[in-house]
Amino acid sequence: MTTTELPDTEGAAPQTLSTDRRPRFRLPFSPWHLVLIPLTFLLIVPLLWMLITSLETEGEANRFPPVLLPERPRFANYSEAWAAAPFGHFFVNSALVTLVVLASNLIVCSLAGYAFARIRFLGRGALFVTLMATLMVPFQVTMIPVFLIVKWFGDNVWAGLGIDHIGALMLPNLATAFGIFFLRQFFQTVPVELEEAARVDGTSRLGVLFKIVLPLSLPAMSTLAALTVLTSWNDFLWPLIVITSQDQMTIPLGLSYFQGAHRVKWPLLMAANVMSLLPMLLVFVGAQRYFVQSVASTGLKG
């Protein structure tokens, strides 16, 4: 971490502006806290307000100016919200979809990423460019045909993969061109000598990948995992298109459905909102490093 503030210049040239302006007394803490505390507060006000409203009675919520702290926190909003819609179902569905998509992406993308990074095979260059070209296509261009393809899978292969089944939420997302690209870039930085030694000893390609390359690639895998979890868990448009039955809904879709049914019952709605957000927020704070890394690496290396 570098600090952009200039270090103490007390001993340096006395005419610099910054030393002149320095106040005589010193705060017991950095004055930057006086900027950062209000700034941070402002950023999390929406979340705080959600939390506060979720503990109010409907009478308290419908008052102006607003009640800033409920007289007695009303936790019943949570149990009422939980009972009013199958949130348990939503959680299980979201978790299932995310886990399957995550596992598949890590496996499929590392296999392909490794091959693109290390193996010279016929058509590699053209194939890679073709896959990467799909990264430029926005989802809206492909979503109507993907709907038709998924429908076909449901009608002809297995109903569990078709429209209105959570399988339809997994199927189109089992691999991403971005994941392949990202892991390929990382695998290329792994020293090739390690692999060559093992290859000479007769280890297969898969053996090399799983025993040597992947253990060295845990940071990259975790980063891709964080990105995949966030994208999959919060996905909305695709579930909205393919899912109509409540028992197949994921959290964002279920929450939106709940919103439609309880439009202005704000405390109830906010309790549902807090419950929906909690798993992802906990995961995010717990694995923050990887989430941060996933954004920083897409931005600066990608």
Next chain:
Amino acid sequence: MPARVATSPRSSVLGRIIRSDNVSGWALVSPGVVLIGIFGLLPVLMSLQLSFQKSDLLTPETPWVGLENYRKLADDPVFVEAIKHTIIYTALFVPGTMLVGLLVAAAMNRSLRFMSVYRTAAYITMAVSTISQGIIFLWLTDRDYGLVNAGLRAVGIPSQSFLASPSQALFVIVAMTIWGWTGFSVIVYLAALQGVPAELHEAAAIDGASAFTRFRTITVPLLGPANLFLLVWLTINALQLFDEVYATTRGGPLRATTVIVYYLWDRAFVHFDAGYAAAMAYALFVVILVITAIQFRLARKHVHSS
């Protein structure tokens, strides 16, 4: 890396093919290639075909209508309006998010006690789903009981309708999505700021440059790659705005927040006019490609990539 096959001692022709890098390479990429082929590549072609057809997504008959969908597009006042809304949204959201992200990142780019707490608070907006965000902001900006209106009243400004007002709704969505993307842009800018060498600042400070001058003349130019990334990434995402509109205004009031993707979804999956929606999707695709190309062209002139 040279092919290893030649060194294998007992190589029959078949063995050579099976062991060759061609087979292992294709075997390893095939699951990914098949999946992306079916769900990434094939739909691009199908979508193009669909845009020349009439389809309701349900009946198998999809008569060929030639360029009619595209012609309809040019004459559709709602589509023209949707483009206008999308452009206004993008023009405000992208620079807004970059500015907020840069200011917050600059404030947080120092080592202080509790800094990790401050940063977590900024990052966390990233984890909030778009639907949750929409519900929270509907409530925050509620005309009768909203917290924002309470704040306005406190400083003597009358209550506003915000998301319920045709003239304000789009701007509320801009503000809401800037909040939602703050975590993302702060992370990008913080990573970039940490790459700015401290010695440059120290040297300039000794020469008497003020903090603001140093920020403007040293930090900002070195942020070129981060700026370019955010510009492109945020623009692509802004042109695809959907979730937040769905969660708050459903394109209203009076279609004031009907953006391209919302209209597209509405045509395809509410009114089952999939051919027309496919034409719209292709138009959006071309627009995104052109804008991205222009941004890269401009950036090549101005960004000094390290």
